[in-house]
Amino acid sequence: MGEAPVVEVEDLGMRYGRGQNAVTAVDHLSLTVAKATVTAVLGPNGAGKTTTIETCEGYRRAQQGLVSVLGLDPIADRHRLAPRVGVMLQEGGAWSGIRPLEMLRHLAELHKDPLDVGMLVERLGLGQSARTTYRRLSGGERQRLGLAMSIIGRPELVFLDEPTAGLDPQARHATWELVEDLRRDGVTVVLTTHHMDEAERLADQVYVVDRGRVIASGTPKELTARGAENTLRFRGPSGLDVRSLHAALPEGCKVSEAAPGNYLIEGKVDPQLLATVTAWCAANGVLPDGLSVERHTLEDVFLELTGRELRT
Numbered sequence: 329m330g331e332a333p334v335v336e337v338e339d340l341g342m343r344y345g346r347g348q349n350a351v352t353a354v355d356h357l358s359l360t361v362a363k364a365t366v367t368a369v370l371g372p373n374g375a376g377k378t379t380t381i382e383t384c385e386g387y388r389r390a391q392q393g394l395v396s397v398l399g400l401d402p403i404a405d406r407h408r409l410a411p412r413v414g415v416m417l418q419e420g421g422a423w424s425g426i427r428p429l430e431m432l433r434h435l436a437e438l439h440k441d442p443l444d445v446g447m448l449v450e451r452l453g454l455g456q457s458a459r460t461t462y463r464r465l466s467g468g469e470r471q472r473l474g475l476a477m478s479i480i481g482r483p484e485l486v487f488l489d490e491p492t493a494g495l496d497p498q499a500r501h502a503t504w505e506l507v508e509d510l511r512r513d514g515v516t517v518v519l520t521t522h523h524m525d526e527a528e529r530l531a532d533q534v535y536v537v538d539r540g541r542v543i544a545s546g547t548p549k550e551l552t553a554r555g556a557e558n559t560l561r562f563r564g565p566s567g568l569d570v571r572s573l574h575a576a577l578p579e580g581c582k583v584s585e586a587a588p589g590n591y592l593i594e595g596k597v598d599p600q601l602l603a604t605v606t607a608w609c610a611a612n613g614v615l616p617d618g619l620s621v622e623r624h625t626l627e628d629v630f631l632e633l634t635g636r637e638l639r640t
């Protein structure tokens with residue numbers, strides 16, 4: 329038997345409003361989070377990620393199903409959970425007149441063994457804004473402060489709602505590194521994101537959510553290994569005879585001219601297939617330009633499962 333899950337959501341159902349105007353935000357959603365792992369809840373806007381995570385944080389009561397956090401009930405056991413769980417909300421969480429440095433020092437005093445305030449300020453690039461009042465901080469600065477506030481007390485478990493939304497690349501990377509350090513220190517992290525690269529980079533386990541339901545789950549590797557294996561692309565003159573190319577390839581490969589002069593081959597892309605394609609090109613006097621074998625991404629997985637782009 330492995331260790332008990334840190335977070336367990338079973339058959340969660342959540343609706344907003346009543347009667348005809350009711351909106352189903354979360355629909356029979358189940359997920360399990362193991363200790364000292366990073367779990368990403370990945371999905372487009374409105375998929376139900378925030379509602380799910382807010383239920384785990386004890387801000388909303390589960391209308392259907394069960395939610396357990398560190399073996400406790402997020403609402404009934406709120407006071408026992410508070411010192412053990414860090415929460416980064418999508419919006420704010422600090423008073424408008426307070427400065428980041430004051431806020432962090434204040435929180436540090438409330439904890440027995442806080443992280444070093446200076447280290448957090450430095451790592452999250454908050455040095456410049458450490459003495460600016462909260463109301464004057466940029467969205468990205470507020471977000472980085474929110475992250476610092478959620479982890480300063482060395483929680484066992486952290487919930488991060490869209491931790492890198494709107495951050496510049498440098499701040500995104502600083503956030504990712506911090507999350508990786510948390511995992512290394514044995515902290516369990518649950519985050520929501522609509523960036524598949526973030527889920528691919530950080531998560532041990534990904535739950536792909538759409539319209540309130542989990543439509544796929546697994547490690548990033550497992551998820552991207554399913555369905556169409558790989559894609560081979562090349563550019564050439566437009567109007568090549570794709571039927572002739574298709575006939576040269578093993579059964580099960582799809583060939584298309586995705587845009588004029590842009591050719592796409594989907595299927596089991598192996599060295600043999602690559603050799604067949606280049607031989608066909610040679611026989612037809614075509615010099616393939618920009619020939620590339622592309623890995624299946626979580627973005628492709630989402631597209632295949634829903635017929636829609638992830639970033640909506």
Ligand SMILES: Nc1ncnc2c1ncn2[C@@H]1O[C@H](COP(=O)(O)OP(=O)(O)OP(=O)(O)O)[C@@H](O)[C@H]1O
Pocket residue numbers: 344345351352353354371372373374375376377378379380522
């Ligand atoms: N307070 C509310 N009242 C009514 N409907 C709501 C409320 N909060 C969320 N919803 C609806 O519930 C659904 C799920 O929203 P939720 O915020 O959980 O999704 P999300 O995946 O977190 O999206 P985002 O990435 O935009 O935050 C959406 O259709 C949303 O419009």
